[in-house]
Amino acid sequence: MRIVIVGAGQAAASMAARLRHKGHAGEITMIGAEPVAPYQRPPLSKAYLLGQMGLDRLTLRVPDWWHDQRITLRLGEAATAIDPARREVVTDKGRIGYDALALATGAQARRLPAAMGGDLPGVHVIRTLADVDALAPQMQAGRRLIVIGGGYIGLEAAAVARKLNLDVTVIEAAPRILGRVAAAETADMIRALHRAHGVQILEGTGISHITGTDHATGVALTDGRDLPADLIVTGIGVLPETTLAQTAGLMLDNGIATDALGRTSDPAIWAAGDCASFPWAEGRLRLESVGNAIDMAEAVADNILGANQPYHPKPWFWSDQFDAKLQIAGLGVGHDRIVTRPGDGQHGGSVWYFRDSRLIAVDALNDARAYMIGKRLIEAGRSPDPDAVASAPDLKALLA
Template identity: 55%
Template sequence: MRRIVIIGGGQAASALIAKLVAEKSDDRITLVCAEPRLPYQRPPLSKAYLLGEMTEGRLYFRPAAWYDEHGVDVRLNSRADSIDKAAKTVTLDGGEVLAYDDLVLTTGAHPRTLPASIGGTLSNVFAVRDLDDADAMEPAFVAGARALIVGGGYIGLEAAAVAAKRGVSVTLVEAADRILQRVAAPETSDFFRDLHRRHGVDIREGVGLSALTGDEVVTGATLSDGTTLDIDFAIAGVGIAPATALAEGAGLVIDNGIATDAQGRTSDPHIWAAGDCASAPYGDGRVRIESVGNAIDQAEIVAHNLLGRPVTYTPKPWFWSDQYDVKLQIAGLNTGYTDLHVRDVDGARSHWYYRGETLLAIDSLSDTRAYMVGKRLIEAGKSPAPSVVTDADTDLKALLRA
């Protein structure tokens, strides 16, 4: 039997194994997970799990018995130290050497952390990436506690929403001119700024963190404008970086992540990559998409190609974020947009991004119908006139038939 070794135990790894099993692959599959847990969902960690609305058991994609039933050799608490491309082997941190015929890297990404030089290693300074992170910070989320959240992207805003709902006094600082500046239009930033302020979150834009202070445990913060704050804990929501060290050590091509072709193959013909760690061809360049949907799609493409059924990957970006009672759903990529058009019908709001006459992306703010229609229009390459999209009398579903 062919030996397939998968490094990394997240969404992409789970989707890849599920597809291979569903397609009745007779390959011998080994999954190497650095964590001591089977693959589990990560998005709920900063939302439902921290709120106590989802138990740990519900996070797992599949129980241990499922992997046993399908002959998947799962190595928990194991880390891959190096890859020998010529020998087609992976050496684990305990010294064991695994031989492979095909290797798939689903190593994901690491949270960016605050530098030690400004107090980032003090206790009660948290990141948000895995279950250990969520479990470590949960006890700090008590009514009356004071939190500083550094970073006004989706991670920081989701953490702020959970903290505020649990009665924590929250200050969020964003060094850029506005929250969500890297990923959304000013109109979307304005919506979420107002939403958070209505829930008592103190959002400060154009202000960074100079230092965290305290004797072992963080107790205060100094901001770039000279303001000092008394705090009980801090959260770094400053983004993630693709986990490429293993691939770099093996000499694979790195380009905003592990560079793959349209089939998920890296610069080595027997090594593949999928998920947050991988970048794929997109238009005239490359794109690395940090989302559940992308991890699943890329992993399933790799599975098909491993099974000898050539399929190419066409990125269809979609994302979501839950904050308070608002569900933000995003389809497409807004890079290079020139105009934004707002549809607001009886409080159901959506923001439509255009480059000239071409529809690029949509931000839906608790308007699932607009999101579903916008996503299908973008994937079909259809661009209705902005005046039609924003007209309250337009039946959006009819645009799909146009």
């Protein structure tokens, strides 16, 4: 069986490795538009941008591994179409036949419209190696950086910039930072952390446009203020990369829609990672995380080989900002109660999410113990009493 994987990120690499590990002896071909071998994305906005991690440590496998595993990497080659009838992927360099096709196309960074100055030189996004290679030389001490968007990517970039002694302002249009992804209590801890390091955070603040003609010079706010800047980073989320799927006539629903096995509306085509949505609870879910990219890709690999096992996600995430680590287990969507516990240090603690008295998620800032205990409880389907979480002298007692 010839298996073709479109994409060359974490999900694609994990899927290819799993296929070989599970004994697939046929052809495996990975098609990636970027000219570099599969690499980790999370360090891009952290250690790599800071200059603490080189490309050799960023890549997921040593070069010889791909050859030894007989996995063909077609890098710097863009997939432009899928021909489902002929079971071929069309690229800018030719056609590649498949028996099973897996789409691990990931996501692309949202950009401000050109009418708002989003395409001006000096306006950056953080998604690919090329994005960060373009941004890093501009991160010079004393320069003024405006970060548009108070999500994890924007806040991570802000933290790196402050470490490099830039003057940093974060602008968030919503009433608070992390509004879509975390409780207000978690946002309060992260806000305090940034302000303690000298980051100015403007919440509930709209943007009219980016100023400048040949180069970005600042941001005009909807309240009439103009903020000067030497460079701008937009961290306003991502969009699942669905172009190939759409033109091939595959069903879309917040990404490429798959069934519980990871199969798309075409029985020969599968999808995994940031680009894919799958059945969850009473609806559908699409997760943007390394954990899901690995777990779903491995599940899909097994199912391509006939395992026929539904994918059950075990969500976990993390974010490094300054010298603090935020670790998240579960999904806090639809929570109706929050319980907080203080941490040991000035910037730390944990936030426990409950829905109908059931523990569904934990955010832990500089509190690895709370994270690990919360994660074990969630994955075991166990829910301690919320009052017990708040008052327990030792969280380990919750596991008893």
